[in-house]
Each structure stands twice: as structure tokens, then as C-alpha cells.
Amino acid sequence: MPDKIRQKLHSTCATGMVATMKNIDTLLHARWVIPVDNKSRYLEDHCIAIDEDKIIDILPGNQAAEKYSASVNRSYPQHALIPGLINSHTHAAMNLFRGLADDLSLMDWLENHIWPAEAQHVNEAFVHTGTELAIAEMIRSGTTCFNDMYFFPDITARVAADVGMRASVGLILIDFPTVWANNSDEYIDKGLAVFDNYKGHDLIKTAFAPHAPYTVSDEPLKHIRTLADELELNIHMHIHETAFEVSEAKKNNGIRPLTRLYELGLLTPALQAVHMTQLDEDEIPLLASAGSHVIHCPESNMKLASGICPVNQLLDAGVNVALGTDSSSSNNDLDMFGEMRTAALLAKISTMDATAVSAEQVLRMATINGARALGIDEITGSLEIGKFADIVAVNFDTIETVPVYDPVSHLVYCSSREHVTDVWIAGKQRLTDRVLNTIDESRLKQDCNRISENIRISDRS
Numbered sequence: 001m002p003d004k005i006r007q008k009l010h011s012t013c014a015t016g017m018v019a020t021m022k023n024i025d026t027l028l029h030a031r032w033v034i035p036v037d038n039k040s041r042y043l044e045d046h047c048i049a050i051d052e053d054k055i056i057d058i059l060p061g062n063q064a065a066e067k068y069s070a071s072v073n074r075s076y077p078q079h080a081l082i083p084g085l086i087n088s089h090t091h092a093a094m095n096l097f098r099g100l101a102d103d104l105s106l107m108d109w110l111e112n113h114i115w116p117a118e119a120q121h122v123n124e125a126f127v128h129t130g131t132e133l134a135i136a137e138m139i140r141s142g143t144t145c146f147n148d149m150y151f152f153p154d155i156t157a158r159v160a161a162d163v164g165m166r167a168s169v170g171l172i173l174i175d176f177p178t179v180w181a182n183n184s185d186e187y188i189d190k191g192l193a194v195f196d197n198y199k200g201h202d203l204i205k206t207a208f209a210p211h212a213p214y215t216v217s218d219e220p221l222k223h224i225r226t227l228a229d230e231l232e233l234n235i236h237m238h239i240h241e242t243a244f245e246v247s248e249a250k251k252n253n254g255i256r257p258l259t260r261l262y263e264l265g266l267l268t269p270a271l272q273a274v275h276m277t278q279l280d281e282d283e284i285p286l287l288a289s290a291g292s293h294v295i296h297c298p299e300s301n302m303k304l305a306s307g308i309c310p311v312n313q314l315l316d317a318g319v320n321v322a323l324g325t326d327s328s329s330s331n332n333d334l335d336m337f338g339e340m341r342t343a344a345l346l347a348k349i350s351t352m353d354a355t356a357v358s359a360e361q362v363l364r365m366a367t368i369n370g371a372r373a374l375g376i377d378e379i380t381g382s383l384e385i386g387k388f389a390d391i392v393a394v395n396f397d398t399i400e401t402v403p404v405y406d407p408v409s410h411l412v413y414c415s416s417r418e419h420v421t422d423v424w425i426a427g428k429q430r431l432t433d434r435v436l437n438t439i440d441e442s443r444l445k446q447d448c449n450r451i452s453e454n455i456r457i458s459d460r461s
Contacts, residue, residue: 020067024051025427027070028391029061032080032407035383036367041360042407048081050389053427057385074422078397080407082363083382084144084166084390084425085336086370089236089274089295089324091150093122093130095137096451097329106242106304114329118151121455122179127152129447131159136439137334139165141417142392144425146334147272147295147324147374149209149236151180154194157204163438164428166390168374170209170236171195173224175217184220188227195231202426205376207234207272213257214245218264225265234270234375241275242306258283267292272373274324276314277307284310288317293373296365298342300326311347311365312356322370323362337417340366344412359412389427395419 028050033043035058047064049057059067094114101113127150138146148156149170160167171191172180181187191208198204208224210216228235239257240246249257258279261267269291276294287294296309314321323343325334340362347357371381380390394415396404401419404410423431430437 021069022067024049024056024068024070026050026072026074026389026424027064027068028074028076028081028393029064030076030079030081030393031396033058033383034080034082034363034408034411036083036364037382037384042080048383048389048391050424050427053388055383055385055387055389058383076393076395076422079393079395079421080411081383082142082392082394082411083367084380084392084423085142085366086322086374086381087138087143087146087324087334087336088272088322088370088373089297089326090134090146090148090334091327091329092134092146092148092156093127093150093152094327094329095134095334096121096126096130096448096455097327098332100329100455102303102332104304106306107244109304109330117455119179120458121451122151124152124155126451127155128159129444129451131156132163132439132444133448134328134334135160135163135165136436136441136444137328138336139423139425139431139436139439140420140434141333141335141337142394142420142423143334143336144390144392144423144430145370145374145376145380147207147236147370149211151178153191153206153209154197157194157198157206161198161201161204164203164425164430166203166376166380166425168205168207168234168236168376169194169198170207173208173210173220174215175220176215184216184223188220188223192227195233205374207236207374209236212238212241212245213249213260218260221261221264221266228270234272234373235266235268236272236274237266238275239273240278241301242304243278246278256280256283258286262286262290269293270375272322275301275306276309277301279310284313284317284319287314288319293320293322293369295322295324295373296343297324297326297339298346299339300330302342302346303332304330308346308350310350311343312351312353315357315361320369320372321365322373323365324370335417336366337411337415337420340412359406359409362412363408389424391424392420393422395421 028048033046145166147168157169173187195206267290271292274295344362368381371377
């Protein structure tokens with residue numbers, strides 16, 4: 001064959017091949033992909049194709065090489081790629097109170113230590129640094145979204161947006177004056193301003209966050225119920241956290257807190273009921289029929305001896321149960337890997353049933369169930385085409401994690417947050433080889449140490 005003809009055929013074939021390939025932003029190759037999509041427990045030797053912040057394909061590695069040309073190619077030959085974890089209950093800025101008052105009951109911890117410390121130290125700068133510290137810890141732990149409840153939600157939202165973290169920011173409401181507001185009307189007005197500011201934001205959404213039934217009276221609850229309906233916002237609230245809370249409610253109101261909330265019209269699919277360690281048998285079907293969500297915080301509940309949420313019974317009844325850490329001042333970390341393992345083990349020993357709350361169920365609690373509770377399951381919570389690329393790479397090639405027989409159970413019973421190497425949020429890499437990309441770790445630690453030293457000095461005086 002003449003050289004000119006041979007060159008022309010080669011050029012045509014090459015051009016044809018290029019024409020069939022799609023140029024995309026990122027292609028991630030992994031040993032395992034765990035989609036949490038109700039279709040596959042896990043996929044082996046697959047790739048995730050990402051373009052313009054979203055997942056556009058999940059396919060075998062040999063097919064990906066023929067179909068896509070990516071600006072960024074990353075290979076994870078001994079990693080699992082999982083959906084970003086969703087921490088469905090936090091008080092992010094309280095990271096700066098980590099270890100301040102340990103080994104105490106809830107009300108002693110709150111009334112005699114945390115609330116006085118908050119009154120003295122919490123301000124905008126405190127919330128800014130504390131939130132940044134929490135986000136840094138969460139990203140390094142594989143969390144890509146958190147559901148917060150704290151003062152200065154405007155600062156929390158700003159920090160999350162600046163860093164590139166997905167968040168549901170709680171518009172706090174409580175009956176008594178704090179550094180954020182003086183009365184219920186002011187709490188609601190300032191919260192609505194935050195809602196207006198972030199309406200339509202790609203990463204930040206808001207929810208009403210009345211603290212608890214024992215700290216918020218009927219009229220403000222009725223008001224936010226109406227507003228939540230009008231604005232289509234969720235309601236994020238501590239409920240039935242301790243036996244003391246329930247007994248005091250019965251003494252003061254004659255009914256249990258959940259009954260009161262039901263009578264006020266708050267038991268709806270918008271409700272995120274946090275803790276729920278004190279449930280009667282007839283309250284579980286009530287939650288199921290209402291479509292309300294339960295946020296389980298096993299380690300905080302254990303540490304404060306608050307009780308055990310009946311997760312297995314709730315799941316069996318069809319209640320959506322998500323997972324949260326609570327704050328670092330009561331946990332004392334924001335480690336969702338630890339929370340998954342604790343949730344699974346606690347369910348088994350509390351029911352004396354080794355099959356209760358499987359690894360797959362608890363992974364769903366930390367991903368898609370959390371997304372469903374936050375009302376964002378159409379855009380995140382699983383690895384599916386069309387959803388945002390909120391992805392975590394977990395290294396299974398360590399002494400602590402070999403061999404691997406089932407990567408799903410491995411995530412829950414074997415892996416830890418130290419095995420998280422890389423994190424993407426909306427297609428943007430926020431952690432690379434365990435280094436944060438949008439947070440200056442050295443500067444952040446200096447800021448934290450300066451604030452903690454002021455707290456130490458005030459405690460000594």
C-alpha cells in the first residue's frame with residue numbers, strides 16, 4: 001500500500017476515534033464503586049465520569065478509556081469510591097468547645113457548662129473559626145454535607161459557601177435571649193434574612209431549627225410551621241433526647257413532647273427529629289404515617305447516657321433514619337465512619353440480634369437517607385448519573401484494611417476516617433491525598449489555639 005494512502009487511512013481512523021470520544025472534566029478509575037443506588041451493592045473496576053460538577057456516567061474501566069477524554073484522570077486501584085457522607089446533625093462551631101466539659105449528664109453539661117460558656121465566648125469570630133474547623137475535620141473524614149443548628153447561621157453559611165462545602169444551615173429558634181437574638185420574632189426575622197440571602201444557592205440551603213420542645217413555646221412553633229409550609233423549608237429539632245425531657249413535659253403539659261408537636265401540626269415530612277431515644281411503641285407508627293425523619297446520633301447519646309434510639313424498629317416501620325454526630329463538644333468528633341460502626345453495633349447489642357441494622361443499612365443512613373431527610377436526595381446522597389459529584393475515595397490498601405472480601409461491610413466495620421484520601425464536592429476536589437485544598441490548615445490551627453487560650457484564661461479567672 002502506498003504511503004500516502006496508508007497515512008490517509010490512519011488519519012481517518014484517528015479522526016473517527018477522536019470524534020466518538022467526549023471531552024469531560026474528570027474521570028475517576030477505581031477498584032470498587034459503591035453507588036448506594038438500590039441497584040448494585042458494589043461495582044468492580046469501574047469509572048465515574050464527571051463533567052460540569054455532575055456525574056454523567058458510571059461504567060467499566062475498559063469502556064471509559066474508549067468513550068471519554070478527560071482533563072483530569074485519577075486512578076484508585078485499591079480504593080473504594082463512595083457517595084459523600086452526610087452528617088445530618090451538627091453544631092459545627094462548637095468544635096471550639098471540644099473536651100471542655102466531659103463525663104456529665106445532658107442537663108448538667110448544658111446548664112452548668114455549655115450555656116455559660118456560650119454566653120461568654122460565642123460571637124461572629126468564634127462561629128467563623130469553629131465552623132471552619134468543623135468543616136476541615138468533616139472533609140478529612142469523608143463528609144461532604146452537614147446539617148447544622150447554631151447561632152449566627154449567616155456566618156456558618158458564609159464559611160461553608162467560601163470553602164465549597166454543602167450544608168443545610170439551621171435558622172435557630174429558642175425562647176430566651178442569646179447572642180444571636182432577643183426574642184422569637186427576632187430569631188425568625190433574622191433567620192428569614194439568611195433564607196433570602198441563600199435562596200437558590202448551589203451548595204447552601206436553610207431549614208428552621210427550633211432547639212427543642214422544652215425551649216420553644218407553642219406560638220413560635222405555630223409560626224414556623226406556617227412559614228415552613230409557605231417556604232417549603234424543613235424543621236430540624238431535638239426531640240425526646242432524654243427520659244428527663246419527656247417526664248418534665250408530661251408534668252408541665254400533661255402530654256409527651258411528640259404528642260404536643262403532633263397537635264401543633266409539626267409531624268410532617270418536613271420534620272427532622274433528632275435523637276429520639278425515648279419512644280413508645282405507638283409513636284413509631286405515628287412517625288411512619290407522618291413521613292417524618294429521625295436523625296440518630298449514637299455516640300453523643302451514649303456519652304451523655306441519654307438513651308438508645310430504636311433504629312431497627314424505626315427502619316422496619318418504614319421511617320427514614322439518617323445519621324449524625326451531634327457536636328464535637330458532646331461526641332467528641334465529627335467522624336461519620338465511627339458513627340456508622342457505632343450505629344451498627346449498638347443496634348445489634350440493644351436488640352440482641354446480630355442481623356439488626358446491617359452494614360448496607362447503616363451506609364444508607366450516612367448517605368442517601370441523610371439526603372432524603374434534608375430534602376436533597378434528587379441531587380446527592382448516591383452515585384448516580386445526573387447527581388452532583390459528591391464523592392469520597394477510601395483507601396483499602398493498608399495493613400489495617402487488607403484483605404477485602406466485601407467493600408460495603410469493610411467501610412463500616414474496618415475502615416476509619418484516616419483511610420479517606422480524596423474528596424470531591426459538586427465535582428470540585430476539596431481534599432487531595434489528605435491535604436485540604438480550600439482551607440489553610442496551619443492558619444486555622446493558630447486561630448483555634450488563640451480562641452481556646454482565651455477560654456482557658458476566662459475559666460481560671
